[in-house]
Amino acid sequence: MLTVIILAAGKGTRMKSENPKVLFSAAGKPMIDYSIDLSRQLNPERIVVVTGAGAEKVREHLQNSSVEFATQKEQHGTADAVMAAIDFISDKGKTLILCGDMPLMKYDTLNNFINTVKQDIAFISVKMKSPKGYGRIVRSSNGSVLKIVEEKDANDNEKKINEVNTGVYLCSSTELKKRLMNINNNNAQNEYYLTDIVNGGAEAFLADNEMEFLGVNDRVQLSFASKILWKERAESYMKDGVSIIDPSSVYIDLDVIIGKDTMIYPNVFIENGSRIEKNVIIRSGCRLNKAVIEENVEIKDNSLIEDSFVGAFSSVGPMAHLRPGSHLAGENKIGNFVELKKATMGKGSKASHLTYLGDSELGENVNIGCGTITCNYDGFNKYKTIIGNNVFVGSDTQFVAPVTVGDNVLIAAGSTITKDINTNDLAIARTQQLNIENKGKEIMEINKAKKNSKGK
Numbered sequence: 001m002l003t004v005i006i007l008a009a010g011k012g013t014r015m016k017s018e019n020p021k022v023l024f025s026a027a028g029k030p031m032i033d034y035s036i037d038l039s040r041q042l043n044p045e046r047i048v049v050v051t052g053a054g055a056e057k058v059r060e061h062l063q064n065s066s067v068e069f070a071t072q073k074e075q076h077g078t079a080d081a082v083m084a085a086i087d088f089i090s091d092k093g094k095t096l097i098l099c100g101d102m103p104l105m106k107y108d109t110l111n112n113f114i115n116t117v118k119q120d121i122a123f124i125s126v127k128m129k130s131p132k133g134y135g136r137i138v139r140s141s142n143g144s145v146l147k148i149v150e151e152k153d154a155n156d157n158e159k160k161i162n163e164v165n166t167g168v169y170l171c172s173s174t175e176l177k178k179r180l181m182n183i184n185n186n187n188a189q190n191e192y193y194l195t196d197i198v199n200g201g202a203e204a205f206l207a208d209n210e211m212e213f214l215g216v217n218d219r220v221q222l223s224f225a226s227k228i229l230w231k232e233r234a235e236s237y238m239k240d241g242v243s244i245i246d247p248s249s250v251y252i253d254l255d256v257i258i259g260k261d262t263m264i265y266p267n268v269f270i271e272n273g274s275r276i277e278k279n280v281i282i283r284s285g286c287r288l289n290k291a292v293i294e295e296n297v298e299i300k301d302n303s304l305i306e307d308s309f310v311g312a313f314s315s316v317g318p319m320a321h322l323r324p325g326s327h328l329a330g331e332n333k334i335g336n337f338v339e340l341k342k343a344t345m346g347k348g349s350k351a352s353h354l355t356y357l358g359d360s361e362l363g364e365n366v367n368i369g370c371g372t373i374t375c376n377y378d379g380f381n382k383y384k385t386i387i388g389n390n391v392f393v394g395s396d397t398q399f400v401a402p403v404t405v406g407d408n409v410l411i412a413a414g415s416t417i418t419k420d421i422n423t424n425d426l427a428i429a430r431t432q433q434l435n436i437e438n439k440g441k442e443i444m445e446i447n448k449a450k451k452n453s454k455g456k
Helices: 031-040 055-061 078-083 109-114 173-181 194-200 219-239 439-455
Strands: 002-008 046-051 070-071 094-099 121-127 136-139 145-149 161-174 203-207 250-254 268-271 288-289 304-306 333-343 350-362 371-375 386-388 398-400 402-403
Touching: 002 031, 031 046, 031 094, 046 055, 046 173, 055 070, 078 173, 078 194, 094 173, 109 121, 109 161, 109 203, 145 194, 161 173, 161 203, 173 194, 219 250, 219 386, 250 304, 250 398, 268 402
Parallel strands: 002 046, 002 094, 046 070, 121 203, 250 268, 268 288, 288 304, 333 350, 350 371, 350 386, 371 398, 386 402
Antiparallel strands: 094 161, 121 161, 136 145, 136 161
């Protein structure tokens, strides 16, 4: 029987924030979620999260995570935090103690630790090039663990030790309870140190990779950890057949699916469960959020796609914005400075540049001319524009919704459409041009004279 206790009571003082430290996101995912997901892979009997500062926010975030909660009412050290969860620790089996701010730890390392150690009290240690801030492992001449000395209490010789405590423990539950009862706060910090449970004898499992045990305490460390996670994630996609030009400058969330032979250029963000099929090209500066991209699509530079669907063999961008609810059936072209919002486009339809289509339904093979907009909002309500198949919309057309356009319609450039258009019609809605002889020169001379008089 295994109980997992995750320590998540830190205030996040060095984050310079009122929010709990463990809710800060590392590579698009709150740090506490990494610890919980790692714990679940071990199939424990229960997972207990010890909260403290900001407990309400942590519990709200984890309300659907099937974890249990204990509360450290006042922060009196790590042993005090574990004591807050003592009622959840069974008299049988083992207890694994993890930190909620270590997003880089790997399952293989943790599983190897659990299956290797033999003593009732065991912990993971690692050798660090720069051990500052970590508790040092003091060993006897025969290599056995004597004690763990916290950085704040270490003398000059102890600070030279580069083997440090990671804060990960595996204990016999009965032995853990017994040793917790014997811990005192007779130290310079007046805290109850969890490290003191090793004083009755403990086994250290020396891990290989110090990066796995980076404890995130400030935003600099958070950025560093995120960079590692994003790069690892990008490289895993590359091993599955995705081409990424620079894996250190691509930011992909964990729940994203990407098909083979997709090419991703630098400075791309793919977020919130986006799904990308095969043979897609995503060029630099793009962000995809809850997007579905079918195969053989090209998303050109600096385009934003939010909660939208892009059908196969389409082209989007550069500088395009698909807002939530947009749906391209396929073989579409959305060009530079085109914005769609709750707009559907049938197969083969295109809007090549400088266009806004909001609350719109377009049929197949519709051509939207440059500068076209749907006037879908009157300040109080939104209205729809419906355009049929094989419609040609001339440049600088305004659709004052609600309005419906039939199939095979031709709309002259510069028209303001306020009424429905029947199938096969030509629509022209603009005032007649009037040329007044010599009037242009006259007005310019009058304006020039006014300007000169002001200058005096």
